[in-house]
Amino acid sequence: MDIKTRFAPSPTGYLHIGGARTALFSWLYARHHQGKFVLRIEDTDRERSTQESVDAILRGMEWLGMDYDEGPYYQTERFDRYQQVIEQLLDEGKAYRCYCTREELDALRTEQQKNKQKPRYDGRYRDHKGPVPSGIDPVIRFKNPLAGDVVIDDQVLGQIVINNCELDDLIIARSDGTPTYNLTVVVDDMDMAISHVIRGDDHINNTPRQMNLLAAMGGQLPTYAHLPMILGADGKRMSKRHGAVSVSAYAEEGYLPAALMNYLVRLGWSHGDQEIFSMPEMIALFSLDSVNKSAAAFDLDKLQWLNQQYIKSAPDATIVDWLSQAFRQKGIAHPDKEKLTAVAAIQKDRYKTVHELTAHSEYFFVSGIDGYDQHSVRKHFNASTADLFSAMLEYFEQITDWTAANIQAAINHYIEHSGLKLGKVAPPLRIAITGSASSPSIDITLQLVGKAEVLIRIQQAIEYIQHASQ
Numbered sequence: 001m002d003i004k005t006r007f008a009p010s011p012t013g014y015l016h017i018g019g020a021r022t023a024l025f026s027w028l029y030a031r032h033h034q035g036k037f038v039l040r041i042e043d044t045d046r047e048r049s050t051q052e053s054v055d056a057i058l059r060g061m062e063w064l065g066m067d068y069d070e071g072p073y074y075q076t077e078r079f080d081r082y083q084q085v086i087e088q089l090l091d092e093g094k095a096y097r098c099y100c101t102r103e104e105l106d107a108l109r110t111e112q113q114k115n116k117q118k119p120r121y122d123g124r125y126r127d128h129k130g131p132v133p134s135g136i137d138p139v140i141r142f143k144n145p146l147a148g149d150v151v152i153d154d155q156v157l158g159q160i161v162i163n164n165c166e167l168d169d170l171i172i173a174r175s176d177g178t179p180t181y182n183l184t185v186v187v188d189d190m191d192m193a194i195s196h197v198i199r200g201d202d203h204i205n206n207t208p209r210q211m212n213l214l215a216a217m218g219g220q221l222p223t224y225a226h227l228p229m230i231l232g233a234d235g236k237r238m239s240k241r242h243g244a245v246s247v248s249a250y251a252e253e254g255y256l257p258a259a260l261m262n263y264l265v266r267l268g269w270s271h272g273d274q275e276i277f278s279m280p281e282m283i284a285l286f287s288l289d290s291v292n293k294s295a296a297a298f299d300l301d302k303l304q305w306l307n308q309q310y311i312k313s314a315p316d317a318t319i320v321d322w323l324s325q326a327f328r329q330k331g332i333a334h335p336d337k338e339k340l341t342a343v344a345a346i347q348k349d350r351y352k353t354v355h356e357l358t359a360h361s362e363y364f365f366v367s368g369i370d371g372y373d374q375h376s377v378r379k380h381f382n383a384s385t386a387d388l389f390s391a392m393l394e395y396f397e398q399i400t401d402w403t404a405a406n407i408q409a410a411i412n413h414y415i416e417h418s419g420l421k422l423g424k425v426a427p428p429l430r431i432a433i434t435g436s437a438s439s440p441s442i443d444i445t446l447q448l449v450g451k452a453e454v455l456i457r458i459q460q461a462i463e464y465i466q467h468a469s470q
Contacts, residue, residue, distance in 0.1 A: 004037075005197075007023040007066075011050060012050070013056075015247045016247070017238065020247050025269070026198040028283060029286065030069075037069050038070045038073070038192055044181065063247065064257050065258075073192070078187075089140075089217070096127075098121075122168075139173060141169040143216075144168065149161050150208035155288040156225045162208040167209055182213065185206075190217060195223060196223045199225075227291065228268060228294055230298050231298065233297055235297070254357070256311070256354065258279065260303070262306055269291050270290060305352070307353055311351065316345050323361060326358035327362070332362070346440040360436075369457055380427045381464075382465075386461075389459075392410075392414060395410040395413060397455065403447060407442075411442070426442045429442055432457055432460070
């Protein structure tokens with residue numbers, strides 16, 4: 001069998017984590033089996049669908065590196081085909097026009113609820129032979145089978161059996177003639193020869209209806225695999241407070257596409273205890289048999305840890321490219337390449353995102369300090385700190401060969417003569433030079449900042465303390 005999967009988002013918002021995972025699992029399944037992956041834009045909801053959302057989805061897919069073999073197909077460009085199928089079903093007696101008003105349907109529902117019955121359409125126009133009400137634009141309903149079972153051999157959830165008596169006659173065309181989701185998705189899957197439908201389990205209620213509709217159309221049933229939802233770390237439905245933001249937002253915040261893809265594949269799939277997978281490994285190892293039946297929990301801390309591992313393992317040249325691009329955006333157009341390489345080497349193990357990495361590396365390439373971390377200032381700056389800085393100025397000015405070894409020697413010399421310990425000297429120096437109490441080792445930090453700039457910043461810190469004490 002030729003394997004063909006699809007990702008079919010509705011362009012009513014950004015590409016979110018749940019959608020990206022669905023796309024990834026479909027993409028991996030196709031790639032594992034040397035099949036084809038189709039991108040389809042289900043944009044029939046004209047009121048909510050936007051070109052901005054379409055563009056966001058396409059950018060997100062491109063950034064993640066999920067290419068597609070066919071598409072993107074747009075459902076709004078296939079209305080003639082949907083209308084053809086609707087007319088065919090009507091002609092074959094497999095669909096009918098329903099003239100129920102909203103008031104009739106509301107009254108029916110109220111009565112069913114009163115009798116503790118499941119609300120559903122009662123099929124009153126299913127075999128209607130008499131005159132039809134005037135002035136009403138009918139909807140088109142599919143004649144769902146009245147007996148028998150629909151058996152879903154789900155590749156993740158196992159066998160699911162639904163009796164047809166639990167299903168009503170679904171609407172396949174609205175009163176204005178536009179097709180509904182359940183009709184368009186079935187026609188598309190049939191026409192595009194989709195072999196495997198891999199999607200979220202929020203679609204599980206649609207599946208038996210779609211299977212019946214597809215059978216009535218004479219189409220080949222695909223294999224279904226419904227993915228359990230993603231929950232927040234607290235076990236509640238995923239939301240923005242759990243990190244459910246757009247894929248593009250993760251890109252902007254400094255997450256790497258490879259790290260995010262690695263994290264997504266582990267949301268509901270596993271291969272032993274392995275946590276880090278290259279893309280070739282994902283493709284080689286992925287199978288639906290290893291997808292968990294229970295909901296996956298989104299853990300932002302885990303994503304950050306994984307992203308940090310990818311940053312740590314990135315070549316220094318790659319990190320230099322990240323820093324160069326970020327600095328150009330900040331107006332630091334031509335940072336020294338050698339210095340960039342040295343900064344990349346000492347910084348890459350320290351931060352969880354590229355955004356953090358660049359933000360905490362900027363002080364190596366600017367003039368002066370724009371501000372100090374106030375918590376660190378309150379802890380380490382006082383009247384005596386100005387005396388410490390004045391003494392260090394004298395020691396540093398005497399260094400002719402500005403190396404980490406000579407800088408450390410000067411600091412050690414000051415410590416010996418002052419009686420202070422390193423813990424009382426290094427933190428204030430870090431704040432003066434970097435703006436915070438966190439940096440690589442003080443000697444290499446000062447070396448890379450440069451002698452002239454170090455002297456300027458120490459003097460700046462002295463003036464800051466003096467001003468604060470007035």
